[in-house]
Amino acid sequence: MIRSHARGALLAVSIGLLCACQSKPADNGSAPAPASTPNATTSISVEWDQAVEQFIAGFFDRYPIFAANAGKHEYDGKLPDYSQASLDENALWLHEQRNAITAFGDDRLDATQRFQREYVTAVIDGQLFTLEESGFPYNNPLFYAGDFSPSMYLTRPYAPLAQRMAAFVSYQEALPKAIEQMRANMRTPLPKSYIELGRDMFAGYSSFFADDVPGIFAEIEDADLQARLKASNAAAIKATREMADWYIAQLPSATQDFALGAEKFSHMLYANERVDTPLDTLKAIGEADLERNLAALKSACDAFAPGKSIEECMHKQAQLKPKDGAVEEARRQLVDLRKFVIDKDLVTIPGTEEALVAEAPPFNRSNFAYIEIPGPYEKNLPSTYYIAPPDPSWSQAEQDAYIPARTDLLFTSVHEVWPGHFLHFLHVNRSNWIFGRLFAGYAYTEGWAHYTEEMMFDAGLEDSSPEAHIGQLSNALLRNVRFVSAIGMHTGGMSMAESERLFREKAYQDPGNARQQASRGTWDPGYLNYTMGKLMIMQLREDWTARHGGRQGWKAFHDAFLAFGGPPIPLVRAQMLGGKAEAVLWQPATASKP
Numbered sequence: 293m294i295r296s297h298a299r300g301a302l303l304a305v306s307i308g309l310l311c312a313c314q315s316k317p318a319d320n321g322s323a324p325a326p327a328s329t330p331n332a333t334t335s336i337s338v339e340w341d342q343a344v345e346q347f348i349a350g351f352f353d354r355y356p357i358f359a360a361n362a363g364k365h366e367y368d369g370k371l372p373d374y375s376q377a378s379l380d381e382n383a384l385w386l387h388e389q390r391n392a393i394t395a396f397g398d399d400r401l402d403a404t405q406r407f408q409r410e411y412v413t414a415v416i417d418g419q420l421f422t423l424e425e426s427g428f429p430y431n432n433p434l435f436y437a438g439d440f441s442p443s444m445y446l447t448r449p450y451a452p453l454a455q456r457m458a459a460f461v462s463y464q465e466a467l468p469k470a471i472e473q474m475r476a477n478m479r480t481p482l483p484k485s486y487i488e489l490g491r492d493m494f495a496g497y498s499s500f501f502a503d504d505v506p507g508i509f510a511e512i513e514d515a516d517l518q519a520r521l522k523a524s525n526a527a528a529i530k531a532t533r534e535m536a537d538w539y540i541a542q543l544p545s546a547t548q549d550f551a552l553g554a555e556k557f558s559h560m561l562y563a564n565e566r567v568d569t570p571l572d573t574l575k576a577i578g579e580a581d582l583e584r585n586l587a588a589l590k591s592a593c594d595a596f597a598p599g600k601s602i603e604e605c606m607h608k609q610a611q612l613k614p615k616d617g618a619v620e621e622a623r624r625q626l627v628d629l630r631k632f633v634i635d636k637d638l639v640t641i642p643g644t645e646e647a648l649v650a651e652a653p654p655f656n657r658s659n660f661a662y663i664e665i666p667g668p669y670e671k672n673l674p675s676t677y678y679i680a681p682p683d684p685s686w687s688q689a690e691q692d693a694y695i696p697a698r699t700d701l702l703f704t705s706v707h708e709v710w711p712g713h714f715l716h717f718l719h720v721n722r723s724n725w726i727f728g729r730l731f732a733g734y735a736y737t738e739g740w741a742h743y744t745e746e747m748m749f750d751a752g753l754e755d756s757s758p759e760a761h762i763g764q765l766s767n768a769l770l771r772n773v774r775f776v777s778a779i780g781m782h783t784g785g786m787s788m789a790e791s792e793r794l795f796r797e798k799a800y801q802d803p804g805n806a807r808q809q810a811s812r813g814t815w816d817p818g819y820l821n822y823t824m825g826k827l828m829i830m831q832l833r834e835d836w837t838a839r840h841g842g843r844q845g846w847k848a849f850h851d852a853f854l855a856f857g858g859p860p861i862p863l864v865r866a867q868m869l870g871g872k873a874e875a876v877l878w879q880p881a882t883a884s885k886p
Contacts, residue, residue: 293780421560450670593758610697651680719855774819791813
């Protein structure tokens with residue numbers, strides 16, 4: 293996954309739009325721009341660009357952490373205003389911006405601008421859903437998690453350490469008020485999983501501030517700044533510890549009332565992803581893909597562990613751990629994966645950048661792996677692929693089980709770096725529309741990364757061996773169960789315990805991962821987007837390559853798809869194929885994968 297810098301179901305990360313935005317995409321069936329005089333066309337173009345620029349500027353002012361993460365360091369050290377009045381004002385502003393954007397009718401815009409208008413509108417709709425309908429500002433720590441992370445100042449070398457220290461001190465000074473506003477927003481009683489997320493998040497922050505932060509800036513010889521660091525650090529430790537304790541105090545009154553309900557869940561999918569497929573249809577598609585992958589797993593296990601049950605096969609594969617630990621193994625894998633992408637000519641690598649690998653910090657270990665990628669205004673900065681160690685509070689057996697098998701980790705490295713998230717952003721950070729480089733949809737971003745796992749296996753990664761196939765399928769089944777769990781828990785009455793059992797019995801997850809994944813589904817209902825996005829991309833590839841060379845057209849498809857950046861995939865489908873924007877998911881019963 294990509295580390296989120298904005299709230300809600302949107303991932304606010306650097307993304308780009310199609311380079312060919314300056315011309316009509318090939319074979320897209322779009323109507324030409326309406327005829328007009330050059331002066332009129334120029335005037336409308338300027339007005340449109342100004343409207344988008346005004347939205348971005350206003351968004352930066354309201355969400356300064358988003359801006360700073362994008363590389364606008366004049367916003368360093370600032371935190372948003374989380375007061376109820378500010379939340380209400382932000383929603384009002386978003387409605388005003390939506391009206392301003394949609395006021396540009398089809399007759400005033402060319403084909404590219406009409407596409408951009410739908411992209412901007414989807415971003416606004418996703419933000420409005422989160423603010424006005426989801427309830428997340430009032431119960432979900434995830435709403436605040438990205439803003440509270442200080443990782444940018446500590447791990448990203450965008451400026452000399454002393455300058456980043458000053459920004460970090462300002463952040464620490466602002467943190468107690470922001471936490472106080474967050475606490476005021478919480479409406480108790482809270483779902484137990486939300487309480488546990490908040491407890492773990494703030495306990496992680498508190499220990500990180502106490503144990504790690506002082507040493508990071510020890511070399512800076514500025515007495516005044518060191519005094520401010522000491523005072524603000526003490527206040528940050530106190531505020532985060534008290535917030536963790538506050539969550540602990542909510543446990544006796546905890547509920548299981550995390551479900552969005554079918555109406556809100558459906559609106560979340562449309563607002564963010566422009567997917568309006570009926571939930572029962574989505575559920576059936578997800579269950580069919582789960583069964584497809586379970587059948588493939590049985591075949592792979594028959595070859596890898598003849599005569600053994602699937603459970604015994606998975607246990608055998610799980611014992612093949614990275615010899616030097618996950619971090620060192622991932623570093624080796626990235627070298628081999630990049631070479632494989634080049635040798636197989638699967639997709640263009642537009643640059644020489646590399647991704648670093650490191651252990652995840654204590655305050656962000658709720659998922660096994662994620663990547664932090666510098667924003668579009670940054671220059672010559674590394675990206676970092678983070679891997680979380682097991683929770684030390686678990687039993688030794690659970691900690692050992694949490695460490696993935698080598699081939700499980702291999703496909704995680706595919707997902708995060710080559711040719712998943714990292715390669716995606718190498719493409720989009722070279723495009724020319726800044727809005728596209730700033731905002732990305734969940735299904736596009738995670739769908740692409742998850743899609744690449746199966747694509748790389750199909751292309752012959754590790755000679756498509758049974759062991760490699762089990763690694764790829766382990767990741768696919770995890771995302772399949774996320775898909776089923778998200779719909780089940782939020783619209784079908786599925787309990788967390790039932791979801792946890794699915795992760796163990798259908799995705800063959802260890803107990804610690806199964807608990808973690810079931811819990812995540814309650815506070816991240818959009819995590820079905822991994823599989824939903826993947827299946828939309830698979831169907832789009834099948835339909836597009838049918839006109840463009842079949843299997844030989846994969847590289848051209850990948851390059852064309854990545855160039856769009858991160859809009860809802862149905863909008864990309866309309867651009868690449870012509871016709872209307874619609875969600876079409878690949879289904880094993882009706883499609884034939886090349």
